Amino acid sequence: MTMTLTPSRRAFLASTLGLVVAVSLPLRARAQSGAALAFQPDGSAPTFAPNAFIRVDPDDTVTVIIKHIEMGQGPMTGLATLVAEEMDADWSQMRAESAPADDEKYKNLAFGLQGTGGSTAMANSYTQMRQAGATARALLVQAAADAWGVDPARITVANGVLTDGTNISTFGPLAARAALLTPPEGAPLKDPAQFTLIGTDRPKLDSLAKSNGTAVFTMDLDLPGMETVVIAHPPMMAGTVASFDDTAALSVPGVTAVRQIPQGVAVYATSTHAALSGRRALVVDWDSTAAETRTSAQMMEDFVTLARTEPGLMIEESGDIDTALTGATQVLETEFRFPYLAHAPMEPLDAVIAVTGGQVETWGGYQFPGFDRQAIAGILGLEMNAVKMNVMLAGGSFGRRAQSSAQIGNEIGEIAKAAGRDGAWKLVWTREDDLTGGHYRPMTVHRLRGGIDADGNVVGWHDVIVNQSIMAGGPMAAMMQDGKDPTSYEGAVNMPYALPHLRVNWVQTQSPVSVLWWRSVGHTHTAYATEVFLDQLLVAAGKDPVQGRLDLLKPDMTRDRAVLERVAQMAGWDGQTVKGDKGYGVALHESFGTYAAQIAEVQDVDGFPRVTRVWCAVDCGVAVNPNVIRAQIEGGIGYGLGAVLFNAITLGDGGVVQETNFDTYRMLRISEMPAVEVEIIASTIDPTGIGEPGTPPVGPAIANAWRALTGNAITTLPFQPPVNA
Amino acid sequence: MTTFTVNGTARTVDLPGDTPLLWVLRDELKLTGTKFGCGIAQCGACTVMLDGQTRRACVTPLDTLEGADVRTIEGLDTPEADAVKAAWTAIDVPQCGWCQSGQVVSAAALLYEIPDPTDADIDAAMAGNVCRCAAYVRIRQAIKDAAQSLKA
Known part of the structure; x- marks a missing residue:
């Protein structure tokens, strides 16, 4: 976030x-x-x-x-x-x-x-x-x-x-x-x-336990008398339970109870298998009165219409964009369509709670434990200090566990409340719960228009962004000033380039689909839209993608300049974006105070990109542990690459989520991982973050390489459309 | 009742025959190194050795296991497994760590079959193990490092 x-x-x-x-x-x-x-x-x-x-x-x-x-x-x-x-x-x-x-x-x-x-x-x-x-x-x-x-x-x-x-x-x-x-x-x-330790590679403290199976995560906990609970969640966003029949579920050996809770129907059992079997035997009628019932294709059409017709809120403006575009020699327009994305951490969401005589102890991958603590205490009618929170190792998050909604705290609290007795329970989500459980990266449209003058200068830039707000409707809504949610458009504003005539507008949409920060948040789409569109403008103007960017950078953008120059050296950039059967593309993007430039090398294998190498130069201030920084860049590149190539959560008829497991929501595999080379800019500036900034540039770098190689500009993501769309 | 061997010890389990080995290991035998990721053999987090072959525990029902020999991450002590774990730790392969038991089991099995694997061998053997942190660059390197250490 x-x-x-x-x-x-x-x-x-x-x-x-x-x-x-x-x-x-x-x-x-x-x-x-x-x-x-x-x-x-x-x-x-x-x-x-x-x-x-x-x-x-x-x-x-x-x-x-x-x-x-x-x-x-x-x-x-x-x-x-x-x-x-x-x-x-x-x-x-x-x-x-x-x-x-x-x-x-x-x-x-x-x-x-x-x-x-x-x-x-x-x-x-x-x-x-x-x-x-x-x-x-x-x-x-x-x-x-x-x-x-x-x-x-x-x-x-x-x-x-x-x-x-x-x-x-x-x-x-x-x-x-x-x-x-x-x-x-x-x-x-x-x-x-x-310094003798800061700035040098240190072996990580948790690598051994995570290599021999001894690291303990939430799902691995076992308490005396503990039951496992799974919840039948609605298949559409914000659906509710109309009615249910638990006769067959209760006859499953090991199932001890079935309870309706606000989130769905909870099945309590003596083992995970019994709980899952009980859930399969459950018959639930869902009420979609309050649900999102549009398909995502319909929603996308609505978004595009808004991008073409709504002025939106004024987020950033300089110069006179209308005059600039009217006077331009060439005007380019590109509409980018970004799907909903699930985070899909490898450990599905889970939590453990133990209730004993008005005292509660809970264990979970609580990323904002105070919100979950408040939720649990509220549901169980306890003081906050009666709830002891244990923050566990988390099997990935990528934003999914950072819930101001206290989604898991609320569920585990309701489970304990509905049980109506002292005891211990483990909530287990399946992959199906995870992928259909909302809290997605917001579906987004960028409508970009840009102008070039006779000398090839970029003279105008207008970006209209359409999406849901992550902050609206939750406890962070009060932080939105003048109705603006910066997480909707961060990365599309305050760009490092000198664009004298610029306008950025934001159109906020509403939907019952819950949305959340996904590794690098707004930058997941703003980096792609801005760096692909800029590349289109530079190429249309006959400019080299690297030199064109360097020429456009404002004079004081020294850290942007340094990472771009460095990555060009690393990749041996010579202005040729196609060499033999390989295409090369570049992208530059700052996020969370960290500057990253990447160059991707792409081949065309049967009409689909195979990404063979990615170079990255990064400036995150003092490099406390270069080994961890390189690992985060490698992983951030793989995470972004998989999403750009393969991933979309799509709502089908009645708003039912179509991708329910890894067979349809396809993960990047080792055979698809490029070689990655990382160089870290030496710095004495206090450190900034590294968990997210490796992700934003990879998509546009690949898209720019692919366009150079094939002539195809990929503006509707992912590269490989989902089967169900 | 199903009797089979887990990490060298005979275990008798009285559970429904359709119970996946994954939940037998985790819930009944308290061997939680084997992880749940998808339940449909798509991610490899639950990879174990079954009669000398890698197997996804999440789709292996208990009633197919009579007399079987199962080895999990907890009991994986072959020279290949030791080399893999050492290589994994040496270059800090794990990030979140959830998939790594399955990765280590698959990698150890690969090195047992092919002591000096090529990139293509690694891709073929490891493509069924998803790492959401995308630690693949280091997984590839650590397998090669482990192969080298086994030669020495």
Whole structure:
């Protein structure tokens, strides 16, 4: 998700959960050890927990409490690196644990509450985690100085070892003494020139457990007496239960109960197989009164009509677009059609809840745990502090678990409420639930018009964007100023190019289809529409796609320029967009403060693109762990590539979702993955995000290569239309 | 009642015959390294070894397993599997990690059959294992690294 860090947005987020927004870091020694204490399996006091983020145990392990959910993007390793750097710890002694839900202690400093999204984990934690590490280091040094009777200034720390030249100790033996000290204010941070861990490849902390099957995810949990629950959800968006017959379902061995809940009909059973069998035996009549009953083809027609007829809200304007287009030598017009997309994380949505005498504990891939906590407490009529949240490793998200709607919190809460007794339940979604469950990347139309003058200069640019708002209708609607949702058009505004006559309009549509941020949010379509259309203009003007972009960049867009120049070098760009049987295309796009340029190499195999190589130059500020950055770019490219080539969620007759599993919603496979080469621009600027910015440029780079190779401009996505469309 | 061997130990299970092996492993035998991804043999997250061949546990009913030999990620201790796990960790293949048990099982089986696989061999053997994080660049590299380490 994207985040514009305006005071009003922060204040709103804070007020919804009754928080006080504070930017200072709580660093009082023992009074702050409660959070870390929660992680002691036996409930005993930790040896040394100088703040809510660090625990040092007698065996020398340093455990960093990670406030961001680990869903593959690497915060466990990244945030632990920041702490280890300032503590001068040895990497081998570092561990990471997920923080519990606590919107004050573990708030995302960009949001004002606990949450992960908008590629903010590293950006908002960079200084905070370094300060936490520096404070812990200072306390260990003071403890050593006290123990040895020496001046702390004489003590050095390296690789987890303190020494004054005579005495020597690791962290563990000093932990008990350090725990009694008062943390200093403003422990100094390292000069980046002294970094030994930041900027170097570190092995990830979670790779081993994720390679041998021992990593524990939500679906792997097992509690005494726990039942599994699956829900029969409506097959159309915002359908409801009209009536149901549970006779056959209740006769399935292992099925213990069937209950109607607001989301559908819940089947409770002693095993997953029994629950699924019970759901298959259930007969439900659905009421589609409030549902979206148009087909997606009809919706797309409606969107295109709006793009041609509605002026929309004025989002950005400079110069005089009408005069510019009238006076242009050539005017190009392209309409881009983007389908709904599902996120399809490999671990389908799930959660576990245990209710005991008015106390609730829940486990899940809660990406905004405060929203889910509030939902569960509300449904069960409890105070927030009666609900203990455990944030689990998540088997992917790509935005799906970042729900201000608290979709999973609401379902697991209703399951516990409808059971009407103490007990433990595991909610399991199937792939069918996942793909038909809404919360899609919004269907979108861009209608772009551009003008070129006699000298080949781009003299006019008009983009009309039509889609649903992600923020409208939810708890974030209050942050929309003048009815505008920036996540609908981010990336199509404030472009780096000098376009003197420009207009961007947004037409908001309404539908019962729920929409959500999908890896890189608005950039998923704005990067494609703007970079493909710009390429069309440049080629029509007889310009080289790389040089044409460089010439158009505003003078102060130095980071855009650097990544574009670098990627051109990497790919050996020479202005030829076709060489032999291969086509080459470029795209440049900044998202979440990170700059990425990509060049794709594409072949034509029986009329369909085979993408063989992708080069990417990226500038995300200080590269905390280049290994993780390269992995995120590789994965972001694969994620975007699969969607552009294959993916659409389509509503058929009556609004019924047609793609129900991976047989019709086709995933990119290893045989379709290009070779990827990544170079990271060296930088001393504070780090920005890396989870999302690799995704936006890949689609337009491929489309531009494909157009160069075949002459076909792909303006209706995906490249391979779904069978059912 | 169905009796079969799981990771070298005889297990007798009394469940409906249509219960997929996936849920027998996860719910009954508490072996949760084998993951649920699609339920229709499209993603490979539930890949196990069945009588020496890779098999999607989500479409393998219990009543076909009498006397079978099943090996899951938890019990995969062949030289190929050890090399694959080491290679996976060395270059940090996993991102979210959910599909990786299946990937490791498929990769170990590939190296047992073809000690020095080409890119085409890797594509053929691994195309049934979806990684939504698209860690494919590293999966390919780690298989080659594991093959090298087995030669040494």
